[in-house]
Amino acid sequence: MKEVFFTPGPSQLHPGVPEFLQxxxxxxxxxxxxxxxxxxxxxxxxxxxxxAVLGAPASFHVFFLxxxxxxxxxxxxxxxxxxxxHFVNGxxxxxxxxxxxxxxxxxHELRAPYGEGFDFGSVDIPKETELICATxxxxxxxxxxxPEDLQSLKQRYPxxxxxxxxxxxxxxxxxxxxxxxxxxxxxxxCFGLPAxxxxxxxxxxxxxxxxxxxxxxxxxxxxxxxxxxxSFSEKNQTPETPNVLGIYLLGKVCEAFVATGMDKIRVxxxxxxxxxxxxxxxxxxxxxxxxxxxxxxxTVISAACAxxxxxxxxxxxxxxxxxxxxxxxxxxxxxxxNFPAHTLSDTQRVLQSLEQLTAA
Amino acid sequence: MKEVFFTPGPSQLHPGVPEFLQxxxxxxxxxxxxxxxxxxxxxxxxxxxxxAVLGAPASFHVFFLxxxxxxxxxxxxxxxxxxxxHFVNGxxxxxxxxxxxxxxxxxHELRAPYGEGFDFGSVDIPKETELICATxxxxxxxxxxxPEDLQSLKQRYPxxxxxxxxxxxxxxxxxxxxxxxxxxxxxxxCFGLPAxxxxxxxxxxxxxxxxxxxxxxxxxxxxxxxxxxxSFSEKNQTPETPNVLGIYLLGKVCEAFVATGMDKIRVxxxxxxxxxxxxxxxxxxxxxxxxxxxxxxxTVISAACAxxxxxxxxxxxxxxxxxxxxxxxxxxxxxxxNFPAHTLSDTQRVLQSLEQLTAA
Numbered sequence: 001m002k003e004v005f006f007t008p009g010p011s012q013l014h015p016g017v018p019e020f021l022q023x024x025x026x027x028x029x030x031x032x033x034x035x036x037x038x039x040x041x042x043x044x045x046x047x048x049x050x051x052a053v054l055g056a057p058a059s060f061h062v063f064f065l066x067x068x069x070x071x072x073x074x075x076x077x078x079x080x081x082x083x084x085x086h087f088v089n090g091x092x093x094x095x096x097x098x099x100x101x102x103x104x105x106x107x108h109e110l111r112a113p114y115g116e117g118f119d120f121g122s123v124d125i126p127k128e129t130e131l132i133c134a135t136x137x138x139x140x141x142x143x144x145x146x147p148e149d150l151q152s153l154k155q156r157y158p159x160x161x162x163x164x165x166x167x168x169x170x171x172x173x174x175x176x177x178x179x180x181x182x183x184x185x186x187x188x189x190c191f192g193l194p195a196x197x198x199x200x201x202x203x204x205x206x207x208x209x210x211x212x213x214x215x216x217x218x219x220x221x222x223x224x225x226x227x228x229x230x231s232f233s234e235k236n237q238t239p240e241t242p243n244v245l246g247i248y249l250l251g252k253v254c255e256a257f258v259a260t261g262m263d264k265i266r267v268x269x270x271x272x273x274x275x276x277x278x279x280x281x282x283x284x285x286x287x288x289x290x291x292x293x294x295x296x297x298x299t300v301i302s303a304a305c306a307x308x309x310x311x312x313x314x315x316x317x318x319x320x321x322x323x324x325x326x327x328x329x330x331x332x333x334x335x336x337x338n339f340p341a342h343t344l345s346d347t348q349r350v351l352q353s354l355e356q357l358t359a360a
Numbered sequence: 361m362k363e364v365f366f367t368p369g370p371s372q373l374h375p376g377v378p379e380f381l382q383x384x385x386x387x388x389x390x391x392x393x394x395x396x397x398x399x400x401x402x403x404x405x406x407x408x409x410x411x412a413v414l415g416a417p418a419s420f421h422v423f424f425l426x427x428x429x430x431x432x433x434x435x436x437x438x439x440x441x442x443x444x445x446h447f448v449n450g451x452x453x454x455x456x457x458x459x460x461x462x463x464x465x466x467x468h469e470l471r472a473p474y475g476e477g478f479d480f481g482s483v484d485i486p487k488e489t490e491l492i493c494a495t496x497x498x499x500x501x502x503x504x505x506x507p508e509d510l511q512s513l514k515q516r517y518p519x520x521x522x523x524x525x526x527x528x529x530x531x532x533x534x535x536x537x538x539x540x541x542x543x544x545x546x547x548x549x550c551f552g553l554p555a556x557x558x559x560x561x562x563x564x565x566x567x568x569x570x571x572x573x574x575x576x577x578x579x580x581x582x583x584x585x586x587x588x589x590x591s592f593s594e595k596n597q598t599p600e601t602p603n604v605l606g607i608y609l610l611g612k613v614c615e616a617f618v619a620t621g622m623d624k625i626r627v628x629x630x631x632x633x634x635x636x637x638x639x640x641x642x643x644x645x646x647x648x649x650x651x652x653x654x655x656x657x658x659t660v661i662s663a664a665c666a667x668x669x670x671x672x673x674x675x676x677x678x679x680x681x682x683x684x685x686x687x688x689x690x691x692x693x694x695x696x697x698n699f700p701a702h703t704l705s706d707t708q709r710v711l712q713s714l715e716q717l718t719a720a
Binding site: 003005007009010011012013017018021025028029030031032033034065066067068069070072073076095098099102103104186188193194195196197219221222223224225239240241242243244245246321323 | 363365367369370371372373377378381385388390391392393394425426427428429430432433436455458459462463464546548553554555556557579581582583584585599600601602603604605606681683
């Protein structure tokens with residue numbers, strides 16, 4: 001039976017991964033030194049590849065971390081001495097807020113009900129705020145913020161750093177990097193890779209802020225503080241022995257994305273998302289959890305339904321793996337990932353099965 | 361040409377790795393949820409496997425991190441509120457010390473020249489010290505401390521936590537875990553795995569200390585603080601999406617180690633180490649950098665020589681990859697790893713080549 005993973009990450013592997021893994025073994029990639037020229041080429045390919053698929057300028061530094069969760073910690077440590085502001089509408093935005101609290105920051109927040117977005121025009125961010133944290137795509141609920149809303153937010157607060165969690169949307173959104181200071185993601189979502197690698201991009205304003213905090217005598221972390229990370233990234237290396245194989249695979253997947261064309265990948269995601277939301281809007285058993293079409297994620301789609309666990313189990317028996325609801329929504333939602341590795345025909349299989357399961 | 365990696369990590373892969381990777385792909389391990397029962401079994405296999413090959417009791421909690429370097433950071437954050445003590449005789453012990461300094465600890469230290477060990481009997485550790493940090497096997501120089509010295513140190517200071525870096529020796533040493541509080545390693549050394557996974561074992565005294573620090577109102581980090589790590593490890597899960605594939609492979613390699621027998625693996629390492637040191641002691645071109653036989657590492661062997669870079673390049677052309685000297689010893693040493701994945705015949709090839717290259 002063909003197994004397809006529509007889970008919101010870890011998820012379906014990019015179809016090239018088995019071959020890339022074989023190539024890596026043939027070339028002894030897992031054995032090479034992380035201080036070798038060969039590794040530096042792997043780093044460059046991955047960093048350039050990430051910038052290419054995101055549309056991020058060369059002025060953004062690319063750092064490799066253990067996970068996106070680590071990205072939150074390093075951003076808070078290095079981009080805020082004391083005051084952070086958080087847009088909170090789901091579990092991962094909560095995690096970003098909690099990270100700041102655990103690092104003894106004074107946190108400010110604007111909350112929206114889970115499943116909803118924010119009125120960015122009316123938000124009033126306290127003057128003392130150094131860093132604004134937002135979640136582009138709330139994996140827990142399927143709310144996706146609009147790039148133009150984030151851009152106008154930054155235009156209202158140009159001196160505050162803006163960090164954006166793009167964990168489960170990158171490289172789908174076309175973001176204005178001129179209006180962003182830090183973004184981070186993990187590779188087991190849209191990039192279709194094995195988990196175990198976080199990617200953080202920061203601009204020079206973040207590096208300056210980190211240096212400022214250090215000058216205040218405040219710790220910015222250790223081996224993964226920004227001054228250390230950048231001193232190594234400038235040599236196309238990492239401070240510690242990194243996930244060399246993961247970085248290699250990321251470079252290969254980015255190369256494949258560029259070969260396919262990011263526009264084509266985005267059109268495919270849009271088409272499948274439209275297909276799924278159309279199904280949910282017509283269904284009697286399922287409904288889109290996010291009501292406002294403007295806020296609906298294209299990459300992680302939450303469908304409200306009765307008996308989600310039963311449906312997920314029945315789908316699993318057909319080799320189709322979708323995600324459960326997150327946290328308190330565990331038995332009230334199913335989540336369907338719509339990543340570059342997913343195909344329209346497999347997505348149609350899922351929707352047909354959902355229809356059959358609930359018609360029965 | 362058969363390529364063999366005697367670099368001190370990343371190094372030669374365990375011979376089972378290609379097959380374990382194929383099994384992982386066939387079972388969709390990279391796509392499964394890190395909150396699934398299937399992952400919990402993978403976590404359990406790896407954690408139990410690690411304890412089995414190290415000889416660590418079940419009372420030690422096993423945490424999975426991004427790297428061993430992260431292990432240093434988490435130990436300092438969670439096991440010391442203010443005062444740490446460091447045994448420093450090489451670059452990795454320096455890194456542990458620097459980590460404490462970057463986290464604003466007041467550090468105390470006993471230094472030994474690179475290439476030497478310590479007189480543990482005469483060390484006087486300040487009363488205020490909460491945490492003692494030592495490096496069992498200094499990867500940069502090939503000095504290995506004796507388990508009985510560490511044991512008697514702990515017996516003299518039973519109330520202070522003792523953290524041991526076993527990055528490039530585990531699972532070789534037979535340690536007295538009764539006299540240790542935290543140990544950590546990475547998988548790309550003796551375990552013969554792709555890099556990108558650190559493993560940290562801590563006992564309940566470390567957890568209590570972390571809770572004490574939190575009660576003082578001091579941060580112990582965020583997603584990887586000990587209270588959070590243990591709350592997930594008790595469920596056989598991790599706080600973030602971890603390197604699932606790496607954890608799976610670690611479990612498989614531990615299983616293979618247990619099947620071979622740790623005693624047999626240790627005997628093999630001892631035999632090859634004796635062979636290498638005998639060669640160095642007889643050679644006119646090479647000499648063991650560590651003079652005191654009691655302090656000589658069995659797993660990372662530093663050989664002093666002239667023109668190390670030239671020798672390393674010439675060996676590389678024969679498909680034999682050894683490490684350069686670390687830092688200031690770059691052109692003065694070669695380092696030969698002696699891990700479970702290495703064989704006596706390949707080790708003999710390296711020594712024969714070294715002899716021929718310097719005889720010419």
